[in-house]
Amino acid sequence: MRVRKVLLFIAATIITSQLVGQSLNESFSNAFPPELWKVYNCDDGQFAWTKSYIRYFTCPSCARVRFEGRNITNDDWLVTRKVFPTPQDHLLRFFYRSHNPRSESLEIYVSTTGQKPEDFQYRLTAFRFNNSSYRDETVSLAQFDSIPIYIAFRYPKRFGRAVYLDDITGPSYIPNDVGVKSITAPPRYLPTGSNVYPQVLVKNYGTLLQTEFPVTVLIIDSASGLTTYTSQQTIDTLLAQDSILVTFPLVWQATEGIYQVKAFTGLLGDMDLTNDTATQRTEVVVLPINDVAVTEISAPRGTLPPGTITPQALVANYGTNTATFSVVFNIVQQNNVVYTDTVSITVEPNASALVNFSVWNATSGVYQSIVCAIMEGDIDTTNNTLTDIFEIVDYYRDVGTTQILAPHGELLENSLVTPEACVANFGDLTETFWVKFRIGATYEDSINLELEAGEQRTVTFAEWQASEIGTFGTKCSTNLIGDEDPLNDFITDSVIVVPVTGNSRQSQDEKKTQLEVIPNPFRKRVTFLLPKEIAQTEYFLTIYNEAGGCIKRIVNSNIWDGTDAIGNQVPKGIYFLKLNSAGYKQVKKVIYR
Structure with missing residues (x-):
């Protein structure tokens, strides 16, 4: 006998259903782990890869794994479903960051056989990082073209804090499954x-x-x-x-x-x-059966910010009669019960129900949730209780200065300059704070600034006249009460003021032989002003990210529009441009914001 599924919708819907959702494209917004993905906790510790509602790249959540402690080296695996690289579609791309500036590690593996950790025989890359804002990474899977594979993200760290992953994209799913x-x-x-x-x-x-x-x-x-x-x-x-x-x-x-x-x-x-x-x-x-169960702890789960949370659990009645029973939700921290609530509920046979408990005011820490269904005459008590580990993490607060844009280098005496600096909010909250700019011992200006989480901005200060000849130190600093990373709060540089002489004019002419970047920082596109002797020859420009990864190579063109080698927009941040030509090499830092 045959089953025929009748589908009545317009042609556009048919096309959409064939194209959407058929490639690796995971932002961890729904169930965790995602469908056909696996999580393995090979260190037998408390923590494994889980869903995080903080520090995500794309709202509302991401994947997170945290360190176990001083006596355990993490061995935690997050494994994708099976995908099928092809010559036209073999790039794995993902965004990652650390919890704070503490050093972290991540490894990427491939398996052509199974989905268990012991099946992963190919390590594609491994790297250390301490960036507390998201970076973009692209890994080629070309060596596995036309081979069904699983991809694994392994966290092997000891003495770390936590790693966050988001927006993982890659090849199409396998064709026949x-x-x-x-x-x-x-x-x-x-x-x-x-x-x-x-x-x-x-x-x-x-x-x-x-x-x-x-x-x-x-x-x-x-x-x-x-x-x-x-x-x-x-x-x-x-x-x-x-x-x-x-x-x-x-x-x-x-x-x-x-x-x-x-x-x-x-x-x-x-x-x-x-x-x-x-x-x-x-x-x-023969006789009626009484069997109720806790099938899921719905909330709290994973990693969450502090605040009010409504604990939730999913229960089921596997018995043959309508069942009325109690459900108890306990939250424990260091063997102390910090929250408890009991709800009575009635569930029909072979049905499920979501139970909502009273609100809990969550503060930072690691907790265990224990949910138990209690009914007299229950014949199977093995499915009555579920436990889970979750963590409440305080909002991260961190602002800092990333670059002094002006004054910089060499200036002519009596030049009028507007000091500029790039300031960023690396934390999770909108922050209001003071930014101060100093030049030598005679200039100081401050402004009060408000930045949203993840925002970067170029800040301008009152004009400064270079009225004295000499070398002057410059310093831009931020002042946020409660800042968790003081190491990035200030940056220093210097400016040289020279007299207006023939030599200084010659010095200005020599600068014309240097590579210049306009504008810097840039929003849509940046133009590289090439030295005269280079512009008329064959040359190429290579763009690198902060981690040293090659983003794009540009041949005989002096414009970059902020895209990578395959045309995707790169994330905002700091990049380095390397100019190569016959007998000529130069590197410039550019900021994309």
Whole structure:
């Protein structure tokens, strides 16, 4: 017998369903881990990769892992679903940052076999970093073109603090992959004599439309090992990334006993067999069954900012009768119960319910949540309790000066200059603070500045006249009460004031042979003013990020529009330009904001 899924929508919707959501594109905004991803905590510590609602690159969340402590070296893995690099689509891109300026580590692995840590035989790259704002990283997967692979992010750090990952993009999912998401019927418990039509939820996880593939259900008597039920359906058509609920036409007449229900797909050429099969234990009983369970701790989870939180848990009634029972939610810190609440709830048979508890005022720290369902006569207490670890992290507060733009270098006597500096907010909150600029012992000016989290701005001060000849130190500093990283609060430089003489004019002419960058900082595009002897020859400009990674190479052109080698916009930040020509090399720092 066949199952035909009737889809009634306009052609534009058909096109959209075929194109959207078929490549690696994860911002961790929904369930964690994402569908078909895996998390492995190989150090057996408290912490693993989890969802974070702080320090994300894209709202509202990101992935985070934190250090275990002084006596444990982290070995935490975040593994993607299977992807399929091709010569036209083999770049892995992601954004990462540290919790604070403490040094962190990250490793990227590839597996061509399985999804477990021991399967990852290829280490693509490993790097250390301490950037407390997001950086963009691109890794080539070209060596795995046309090979289905898994990608893993491993955190191996000891004495670190935490690492954040967001906006991971990469190759398309594997083309051919269907599997069983869940068995929806029969339930775990049902009365003897019940007549049940088995149901299975099937999904096309691949990127191609699939046709004419079978789905089979077996029901096996656990005592005898005999198969008491078998049925197969053929799915005519299933769009990429779409799901279908399959109801089997043969009825199963349930008799007392314990059974194993097994459902599996049979797509020829399926490139991931790990999701093809699902199993479930079903017990058929004479008397009514009482069994309730805690199936999920919904909140709080992962990493969260301080403030008011409504604890939530998902409970289920697996029994054969309507059940009224109590659900207890405890939050424990260092063996002390800091929060407790109990809610009574009524749930129908084979149904679930979300339980909301009273509000908790969360402060910073590491906590354990313990949720328990309590009902008299419950026959299975192994599913009554769930625990989880979560962390409340204070908002990070950090502002600083990144560059003095003017005055800089050499100036002629009596020149009038507007001091300028780049100031940034590296923290999580909008901050208002003072910024001070000093030149020598005679000039000082301050302004009060407000910056949003992650914002950078060029700040201008009152004009300064270079009326004295000599070398003068310059300093720009920020003053934020509660700043957590004083090392980036100030930056120093110097300016040389020279007399107006023939030699100074010659010095100004010599500067024309240097590479100049206009404007710097820039917003949309930057122009490089090349020395005369270079502009008429063959040359190339190479753009590097702060970590030294090559972003783009520009040949015989003096304009950069802030894009990388494949045309994607790079993140705001500091970059370095290297000019290469015959017998001539020069490096300039540019700021993209």
